[in-house]
Amino acid sequence: MRWTCTLIPTMKETPVEAEAKSHVLLLRAGMIRKLGSGTYSYLPLGQRVLNKIVAIVRREMDRSGALEILMPALWPVEIMAESGRLEVFGEDLFRFKDRHGREGVLAPTHEEVVTALVRDNVSSYRQLPLNLYQIQTKFRDEVRPRFGPLRTREFIMKDAYSFHLEQVSLEQTYQEMFRAYCRVFKQCGLDYVVVEAESGAMGGALSQEFMVPSAIGDDLYVECAACGYAANVERADVAPPPPACLKGDCELKVVATPGATTIEQVSRLLNVRPEQMIKTLIYRADGRPVAALVRGDHELNEGKLARALSTPGVEPADAQTIESVTGAPVGFAGPVGLKGVEIIADHAVMHVEDAVTGANQADAHLVGVVPGRDFGADRIEDIRTAADGDPCPRCRRVMKLSHGLEVGHLFQLGTKYSEAVGATCLDAEGRARPYVMGCYGIGVNRIAAAVVERFADENGIVWPPAIAPYEVVVIPLDMSEQKIVAAAESAYGMLLRAGVDAILDDRSERPGVKFHDADLIGFPLRVVVGKGFLNTGQLELQVRRDERRAFLRPEELAQRTQELLAQLHASAPAPAGENPSQRGK
Ligand SMILES: [Zn+2]
Numbered sequence: 001m002r003w004t005c006t007l008i009p010t011m012k013e014t015p016v017e018a019e020a021k022s023h024v025l026l027l028r029a030g031m032i033r034k035l036g037s038g039t040y041s042y043l044p045l046g047q048r049v050l051n052k053i054v055a056i057v058r059r060e061m062d063r064s065g066a067l068e069i070l071m072p073a074l075w076p077v078e079i080m081a082e083s084g085r086l087e088v089f090g091e092d093l094f095r096f097k098d099r100h101g102r103e104g105v106l107a108p109t110h111e112e113v114v115t116a117l118v119r120d121n122v123s124s125y126r127q128l129p130l131n132l133y134q135i136q137t138k139f140r141d142e143v144r145p146r147f148g149p150l151r152t153r154e155f156i157m158k159d160a161y162s163f164h165l166e167q168v169s170l171e172q173t174y175q176e177m178f179r180a181y182c183r184v185f186k187q188c189g190l191d192y193v194v195v196e197a198e199s200g201a202m203g204g205a206l207s208q209e210f211m212v213p214s215a216i217g218d219d220l221y222v223e224c225a226a227c228g229y230a231a232n233v234e235r236a237d238v239a240p241p242p243p244a245c246l247k248g249d250c251e252l253k254v255v256a257t258p259g260a261t262t263i264e265q266v267s268r269l270l271n272v273r274p275e276q277m278i279k280t281l282i283y284r285a286d287g288r289p290v291a292a293l294v295r296g297d298h299e300l301n302e303g304k305l306a307r308a309l310s311t312p313g314v315e316p317a318d319a320q321t322i323e324s325v326t327g328a329p330v331g332f333a334g335p336v337g338l339k340g341v342e343i344i345a346d347h348a349v350m351h352v353e354d355a356v357t358g359a360n361q362a363d364a365h366l367v368g369v370v371p372g373r374d375f376g377a378d379r380i381e382d383i384r385t386a387a388d389g390d391p392c393p394r395c396r397r398v399m400k401l402s403h404g405l406e407v408g409h410l411f412q413l414g415t416k417y418s419e420a421v422g423a424t425c426l427d428a429e430g431r432a433r434p435y436v437m438g439c440y441g442i443g444v445n446r447i448a449a450a451v452v453e454r455f456a457d458e459n460g461i462v463w464p465p466a467i468a469p470y471e472v473v474v475i476p477l478d479m480s481e482q483k484i485v486a487a488a489e490s491a492y493g494m495l496l497r498a499g500v501d502a503i504l505d506d507r508s509e510r511p512g513v514k515f516h517d518a519d520l521i522g523f524p525l526r527v528v529v530g531k532g533f534l535n536t537g538q539l540e541l542q543v544r545r546d547e548r549r550a551f552l553r554p555e556e557l558a559q560r561t562q563e564l565l566a567q568l569h570a571s572a573p574a575p576a577g578e579n580p581s582q583r584g585k
Helices: 021-028 044-063 078-083 085-092 111-121 167-187 263-270 302-308 319-326 347-351 416-420 444-454 482-497 511-521 531-536 554-570
Strands: 032-036 039-042 074-076 094-097 103-106 130-139 154-164 193-196 207-213 219-223 230-232 253-256 278-285 288-295 314-316 342-346 355-358 364-369 379-381 400-414 424-426 432-434 436-443 472-476 502-504 525-529 539-543 549-552
Touching: 021 032, 021 444, 039 044, 044 130, 044 154, 044 167, 044 444, 074 078, 078 085, 078 111, 078 416, 111 130, 111 154, 111 416, 111 436, 154 167, 154 444, 167 207, 167 400, 167 436, 193 219, 193 400, 207 219, 207 444, 263 364, 278 302, 278 319, 278 355, 288 319, 288 347, 302 314, 302 379, 342 347, 347 379, 400 416, 400 444, 416 436, 436 444, 472 482, 472 511, 482 502, 482 525, 482 531, 482 554, 525 554, 539 554, 549 554
Parallel strands: 193 230, 288 342, 342 379, 472 502, 472 525
Antiparallel strands: 032 039, 074 103, 094 103, 130 154, 154 436, 193 207, 207 400, 219 230, 219 400, 253 364, 278 288, 278 314, 355 364, 400 436, 424 432, 525 539, 539 549
8 A cells, every 4th residue: 555545644733532542542643533422433544453353353253163144233122122121221222213113223232133033043952052243333322432442332343142052062162262262362462361250130150351451441350460360340259358356345326427428428527437337238139128238448249249149130229218127318227226127248347346337317327336246247248349459269369459441251141032032942852942142242443442552652553463554664765766766666565565564655755754653653564765775775674662673685675574573473462371260461
């Protein structure tokens, strides 16, 4: 490609609306442009990056035995009503009416459609396992699209869905997908952490996420450097502390706390730290109220609470229920004297000496509360969200909290969707059984943005060769000098013939502008033809990543370029192992 024949509208200024590094650089490098809230156009260079990522994903999916299909993004609303996901997605779902007044949705993911497709076209266990995937646009009406292409309302995903008769077959395909994902991210040059993820209301099912560490990542995970345990904070277990041994000699007293209903307000009013307080949260589980206790500085984890209660889900009780359970308005609940409701406490609660809690009466709290002495819990469980510094559930060493960008997700679905849409197949005995399913997603645009977040310096993007818009830029520094132009043309031609993906910067621009744009866009290699060529007959080959440079004769160029590209590719961060729960670096 010749620079003057393509469209690369680079920008000098940093766009004001862009917060994230990837957003700024992709805009400035002329690779993307915003259309509306959370929607972006990909210009020629940006589209080349996406195409290369898609090619890697497609190759690895095909290699794993998955079959590519394409399903519509436009659905009749009924198919989501059937599975119950209208409520699950709620406002995140794009809904509309067509000209005939029929309601439709734009697909957020494709579980329902693919399950119905298999229900109607597969009948025997002999056709299993079956893994179907597509690379297609998804839509989610994010409350707050942000960070440019990292969190958008329209995005490209690779989503795969596998169908099995038995759990053991699902587990095999799941491992196959895991290995394919490791290969995909390794080839894209990304380092990642595989974290255990929340499996939601399905219970017990395995789910893992591929996270790229990033300060602006909207996912939080904890990681234990000692044993390698890593989990999304939503999912992470916390090692229980040793049994509490409290002195219990403080005096239990009621104190007035008019209008102070939050941890922050009470903490300020009584001058106590949040970790000395006990939060009492009234929830509804299976139609009955329960009281969940967590320390003032901890967050209750609804998924863990639901699992502890062996129920699909819990929801915060309404004000009326809270008043009838505690006898006090919202904000003054406490475990002391609480009757007729199951009390489930987090481990840490039982260690708070001289605690502060609500007094179950308006405008009052209790101080000097001693767990065990003043109240008992029916059950003591791990029901809080993990935090930085918590003990590892496997080895009890300290875990570190990090932000990550989720680029891939593996999920054992079980029979949730096959039961919802009545998708069964006949086993060897001729019995109809619901399909056991898995689903596997990769965010294509997110890979591009995550790579920019991870690999950029003060001058611009540093693309790994495999997904760079072009591998090499050939830069003639003086377009008015015939010998320089001819040498650059010749170098460009040699690279193309050698199968190198090259672009020739044939603009009549100053050298400074050409170098600036080459750095900003982040081509892995630059071939520079300057004044020196006229004297020495040598070209300069420069590496974007580490600014290495070497002079060489034109006839050496193709081979040296291929060697350097292979070297850059091999030295990209690589997964440590292709095992679940292992960290890739
Ligand atoms: Zn550990």
